[in-house]
Amino acid sequence: MIAYWQSALEQGNEIDGLLALRVAEQLQAAPELFRPIEEASVLEAHRELIELLMTALLPPALRHQRISAAISPNQFETIYATPGFDELMATNEGELHLYAPHRNSALMQNKLLWPCSFILDKCYGVNIINEISLIFRIPDKHTQLDRFFKPSLNTRFSKICNCTGQRELSAAQIQLLLNELDNEALWLKHFSPGNFEFEGFVWMDLIEVTEAEIRSQLKYELLHRKAFLSDSCRTHIRNKIRSLLRLPDLKLGFFPVSVEAHTLHHYGKHLWNSLASFSSHPHDLMQEPLYREVFEQKKMVIVDDLGRRSPRTELENAMLKRGIRNLLIAPLVNEQGLVGMLELGTGRPGQLSAVSTIQLREVLPLFAVAMERSLLEREHQVQALIKEKCTAIHPTVAWRFRQAGLRLLEKLESGQQAELEPIVFRQVYPLYGNTDVRNSSEARNTAIQSDLIQQLSLAQQVIHYARIDCHLPLLKELDQRIRAFKIKLETGISSGDEALMLEFIHREIEPAFEQLQQQYPQLEPIVNMYHSALDDELGIVYKRRKDYEQSIALLNESLAAVLEQEQVLAQQIFPHYFTKLQTDGIEYNMYVGDSLVPWQQFELRHLRMLRFWQLAVTCKLARMAAQIRPQLPMPLQVAQLILLYPTPLTIRFRTDDKQFDVDGAYNLRYEILKKRIDKARIAGSRERLTQPGKIAIVYTQEKDIEEYHSYISHLTSKGYLQPAIERLELESQAGVKGLKALRVSLNLYTHAEEITNDYQQIFAEG
DSSP, rough: OOOHHHHHHHOOOOOHHHHHHHHHHHHOOEEEEEEEEHHHHHHTTTTHHHHHHHHTTHHHHHHHTTOOEEEEETTTTTEEOHHHHHHHHTTTTTTBBBTTTTTHHHHHTTTTTTHHHHHHHHHHHOTTTTTTTOOOEEEOOTOOOEEEEEEEOOOOEEEOOOEEEEEEEEOOHHHHHHHTTTHHHHHHHHHGGOOOEHHHHHHEEEEHHHHHHHHHHHHHHSSSSSTOOOOHHHHHHHHHHHHHHHTTTOOEEEOOOOEEETTTOOHHHHTTTOOOTTTTHHHHHHHHHHHHHHHOOOOEESSSGGOSOOOOOOOHHHHTTTTTTTTEEEEEEEEEEEEEEEEESSSSSSSHHHHHHHTTTTTTTHHHHHHHHHHHHHHHHHHHHHHHHOOOOOOHHHHHHHHHHHHHHHHTTTTOOOOOOOOOOEEEEEEEEEEEETTTTHHHHHHHHHHHHHHHHHHHHHHHHHHHHHOHHHHHHHHHHHHHHHHHHOOOOOTTHHHHHHHHHIIIHHHHHHHHHHHHGGHHHHHHHHHHOTTTTTTTTSSSHHHHHHHHHHHHHHHHHHHHHHHHHHHHSOOOOOEEEEESSEEEEEEEOOOOOOOOOOOHHHHEEEEEHHHHHHHHHHHHHHHHGGGGOOOOOOEEHHHHHOEHHHHEEETTTTEEEEEEEHHHHHHHHHHHTTBBBTTSSSOOOOTTTTEEEESSSSOOOOOOOOHHHHHHHHSEHHHHEEEEBBBBBBTBBOOOOEEEEEEOSSSOOOOOOHHHHHHHHH
C-alpha cells in the first residue's frame, strides 16, 4: 500500500499527487510501518494514517456505506475495517463463517481455501478466488434473522515470499485440485503451510445477497420430496421466509387444496399447517369469505388489519386472539390449477403489503411445486397402504378409501396400533346381471370324459401290442383295469374320477411302459406314439378340455370387452360402483346411490336409466356371444339373467376377502337370491328359467316390473327383442318363495338399429 502511494507521488497527478504528498509526510513520522508488522498495537497507534492510506481503496464519502475490510491473507484477521464491517463482526462475535450447507468441505470450513487460493493466484497464475461461490451467513443484530454476504476480494496488495520446498504443479494436478475442493488432504499435500510466507493484506468488500441466497435456499428446500412432510423442513422454510421478508415474528401456514371428484381432500396433519389450525378440513375454510375468494379467483388476498375488518367471522376473531392482525393468503397454482394455499400472518398491521407480493413472486411457484410433490408423495403412501389392505379399488369409491387410508396412515405414524376403518355405503340400489354358459358343467365333464377315454384307449393299444411279444400277467391285469375304467367313463363321470384315473395312468401304466421299452426295444415306436399324443406340459391328453377352456376364454374376453365399453357410458348416467366376475361366462354387480358420490344428487330417474342400460347391454352381450359362436373350438351357448331388486341395501368392504358384500342379516336375502335364481325352474315344470336366446328378468312384485315394459317395447322397436313376453312364476326354493319372472326372446342374427350412446335421450323416448 505504501508503494502505491509512493508511485502516485512520482507520477505527479494533480489530485492524487496532493494526497500522496500528505501521505508521504505522515509516513516519515512512522518508520515502523515500513517494517514487517506482527503486533496489532502498531496499527492501532497509527489509526488515522491507516485510514488515510486506505482511501486508495475506499473514498471517505463511502466509508460509512460500504461493508469492507483489509484482512491478512493467511489468518483471516482484520487489519482495517469500515464501521459497517465492525458492526457485523460485533454481531457475529468477531468471526466470519463461511456458509456451505450442502458441501462437506473441510477446506472451506477451516478457511484453508483462502491461503491456498492466494498461492494458486500468486505462484501459478490461476485466479479462482472470485470464481468460487463463497457466502457468509451473519445474523442481523436486531432481528437475529439470517443475512447473507458475498465477498469480493482484491489481492493487489498481498504477495507470497519464501516458497521454499514448493514443487512445480502440472496443469493436470491443478485441475485435479480444482475438482477436489472437498479433499483437504490433497490440498495440504501440495500446499504445506510451512512452505509459504504471506505479506500485505487482501481487501474484501461484502455485498449483501440475502434475497438471492434465500431464494436459492428455498428452492433447494422446497424441491425436497418431503418439503412439507418433515417437521425440520417446515421449520427451515418458515425461517427462510422470515429472513426474506425481514419479519422475525412472521407466522407461516400452508395446506393443500386437492380437488378430485368435486371434493376437497384433507391429507392429514403433515400437510395441514394452516394458520387456522382449529379448522380441521378444507371444506370449513372454503366457507370463509377470504379463503373462498382465493379459491375461486386464484388471486392473492391481503388484509391490512383484521381488527378493523367488519363484520368479522368466527375464524377471523380466532386469528385475532392468536395475535394475527395482518394476513396474506396466496394461491399455489400449477399447470393443472390450484394445489394449495400459503398463509402469512403478523401481529402488526401493514407489515405485509403489495411490496411483499413482489418479494414472494419468485418463490410462490416453488411452493406450488413443493405442494404438488408432497401431495404426490402422500398419495403414494396412501395408495401403498390401500393396496396392502384392499387391492384394486373402483374409481367411484376411491375417494372413500383414500380418506380412510389417510386416517390410518396418521394413526400408524403416531405410533398407534390401528386397522382400516369400516368402509360402508348405505342406501345403495343393486343391479345384478349374468351371462352364463349354458350347461357349462356338462360341457366341461364331457370334455374331461372324452380326453380320459382317448388316453386310456391309447394305453390299451400299447398293452395289446406288447402282449403279442410277451405274456406278462401284469399286462393282462392292466388291460382289464383299463376296460373297467372305460366302461365307467362311458356311463358318465363322477367327482374324483379324473384324479383316480390319472393316478392309475401315471403311477402304474406309464412306469410299466418304461420297463417294457427297456426289455423289448421293438415296443419303443408304439410307446412313443402314446407319448406323442400327450400335452407336453401337462403330460395328459388335453384336446377336448383345451377346446373347452379356449372357448370359455374367448367368450369371456369378448363379453368383458363389450361390458367394459358400455360401462363408460353407464358411468356418465350416474357414477356407481361396478365389479365383474369371469367364470363360465360373466356376471356383474352394480351399486348406485347418494352415499357413493355424496357430491352429486342421486335421483330415482338415474336408477331407471341404469336399468334400461342394463337391459340394452344384456341384448348386446347375447348378440356378441352368438356372433363369435362359430369361431369357438367348442360351440357354446349362453343364457341371460337379470335380477330386479327394488330395495336399497347397505354394503361393507370386507378386508379379509378384499371385496364389497351386503351388510346385515336383512340384506343377505339379496345374496341368497343371486345364488338361487341361476338354477331356478318354472313352477309346475322341469324347465329351467334361463334359456339360450332369451333374457329372464326375476322380480318379486308386479309394481316393480312395470317400468320394464317400456324398456322392452323400445328395444323391440330397435330390433333387439321379439314382441312376445312370457310371464312366469318360479318354483319355490329353500328360503326363496314367491319369485316371478318376465322372459323375452332375442333377435340374435337379424339387423338391429344402433342404440345411441345418449341413454338419457333413449329413456326419454322410452
